[in-house]
Amino acid sequence: MPKIAQIIVAAGKGARIGGDIPKQYRLLGGKTVLERTIAATLSSGLIDYTVVVIAAGDTKAADVLSNFDVHFVTGGATRTDSVKAGLSALKDDAPDYVLIHDAARPFVSADLIARLVEALATHQASVPVLPLVDAVKTYDKDAIGTDIDRAGLRAVQTPQAFHYADIVNAFNAAPADASFADDIAVAKDAGLSIAAVNGSRDNIKLTYIEDFTRAERELMSDTNSRYFATGTGFDVHRFTEGGTMWLCGVPIECGYTLLGHSDADVGLHALTDAILGAIADGDIGDHFPPSDPKWKGASSDKFLDFAAQRVTERGGRIEHVDVTLICEKPKIKPHREAMRARLAEILGLSLNRVSVKATTTEKLGFTGRSEGMAAQASATVSLPETV
Numbered sequence: 065m066p067k068i069a070q071i072i073v074a075a076g077k078g079a080r081i082g083g084d085i086p087k088q089y090r091l092l093g094g095k096t097v098l099e100r101t102i103a104a105t106l107s108s109g110l111i112d113y114t115v116v117v118i119a120a121g122d123t124k125a126a127d128v129l130s131n132f133d134v135h136f137v138t139g140g141a142t143r144t145d146s147v148k149a150g151l152s153a154l155k156d157d158a159p160d161y162v163l164i165h166d167a168a169r170p171f172v173s174a175d176l177i178a179r180l181v182e183a184l185a186t187h188q189a190s191v192p193v194l195p196l197v198d199a200v201k202t203y204d205k206d207a208i209g210t211d212i213d214r215a216g217l218r219a220v221q222t223p224q225a226f227h228y229a230d231i232v233n234a235f236n237a238a239p240a241d242a243s244f245a246d247d248i249a250v251a252k253d254a255g256l257s258i259a260a261v262n263g264s265r266d267n268i269k270l271t272y273i274e275d276f277t278r279a280e281r282e283l284m285s286d287t288n289s290r291y292f293a294t295g296t297g298f299d300v301h302r303f304t305e306g307g308t309m310w311l312c313g314v315p316i317e318c319g320y321t322l323l324g325h326s327d328a329d330v331g332l333h334a335l336t337d338a339i340l341g342a343i344a345d346g347d348i349g350d351h352f353p354p355s356d357p358k359w360k361g362a363s364s365d366k367f368l369d370f371a372a373q374r375v376t377e378r379g380g381r382i383e384h385v386d387v388t389l390i391c392e393k394p395k396i397k398p399h400r401e402a403m404r405a406r407l408a409e410i411l412g413l414s415l416n417r418v419s420v421k422a423t424t425t426e427k428l429g430f431t432g433r434s435e436g437m438a439a440q441a442s443a444t445v446s447l448p449e450t451v
């Protein structure tokens with residue numbers, strides 16, 4: 065079996081996407097793009113050695129790369145410089161083949177990698193290509209020009225695969241300061257034999273912010289790459305005279321209220337715990353300790369909003385929530401729709417994904433004696449499969 069290395073170039077700035085962090089460190093479905101790209105390539109089972117090329121001064125790489133058996137080197141000002149740094153990092157233990165891949169293409173498949181490697185049995189290089197689907201025309205300063213015949217054009221992707229010694233020689237033969245669109249261009253200039261293999265429409269390069277939005281949406285709708293988790297929560301608060309009672313984010317004036325460090329919204333507390341439970345993220349007391357004066361009298365919608373954000377940060381989505389209030393009084397039914405609407409608003413859910421119910425305990429126990437109220441809740445979330 066040939067020894068196969070890969071170089072993942074991740075030293076770019078992501079200027080076309082903008083923002084504070086380069087696109088390879090943006091979260092996509094709760095994981096960084098770079099993690100996804102490395103995991104996708106390694107899952108092919110064909111790669112023996114990986115070099116990730118990172119930017120000088122990159123402070124995020126160590127954390128991301130520590131999850132994988134990979135090595136890293138510092139790249140340069142252009143993609144071409146970064147590729148050269150990757151090739152040179154392989155020279156002491158030279159592989160037979162090398163695949164060079166953009167960190168910005170996290171949806172590369174094992175099939176595509178296999179096609180590229182297979183083509184190296186007969187060629188010195190291989191490249192994934194796709195026919196263009198849109199019409200192509202010349203264009204200058206808003207002026208549409210003439211048609212270009214698409215039959216003779218191909219869109220070109222990465223990974224691009226090479227016999228290691230051949231691509232190193234090709235780069236050595238190229239002008240030292242030249243910058244190439246990709247590595248197959250270097251192979252072409254050097255006269256290497258090149259096989260074009262079928263690319264993949266899924267293997268997009270995340271280039272503009274719209275690419276992220278679309279990729280995020282597609283990941284969300286791909287139930288094969290997601291799992292469902294349900295958490296439960298339970299809470300109790302004692303009644304006290306006077307004040308306004310807050311229940312599931314709705315004020316109720318009934319002459320008595322619930323006692324607690326915060327606003328004592330027993331429904332929101334149970335639901336917050338249910339959501340934290342679904343993502344195995346501790347409980348409300350871990351994040352908002354009752355000993356902390358900051359939370360005295362706090363409005364509990366903050367806690368619920370926080371839990372919902374923790375789901376989003378993991379690339380998750382709340383699918384459904386259900387709260388049961390357990391009390392003899394006050395009557396919940398007149399407030400139930402307002403409670404559902406408020407929960408839906410805080411969580412950004414449609415109303416049909418939010419349920420509020422109530423029950424008594426037939427005058428038994430502390431709720432039966434109307435000493436206080438209990439609430440239990442469940443929350444179902446969908447989350448990206450972890451690698």
Ligand SMILES: Nc1ccn([C@@H]2O[C@H](COP(=O)(O)OP(=O)(O)OP(=O)(O)O)[C@@H](O)[C@H]2O)c(=O)n1
Binds near residue numbers: 088140168270
């Ligand atoms: N000096 C550079 C420039 C680019 N790349 C990498 O080359 C790949 C493809 O480049 P591109 O999509 O252009 O990424 P950026 O250069 O980061 O994007 P932009 O052009 O929008 O700044 C990316 O994985 C990028 O990190 C690199 O390693 N070193």
Ligand SMILES: C[C@](O)(CO)[C@H](O)COP(=O)(O)O
Binds near residue numbers: 222247271
């Ligand atoms: C290497 C590449 O992804 C092949 O399609 C492409 O050439 C990179 O282009 P960019 O303009 O640097 O993103």
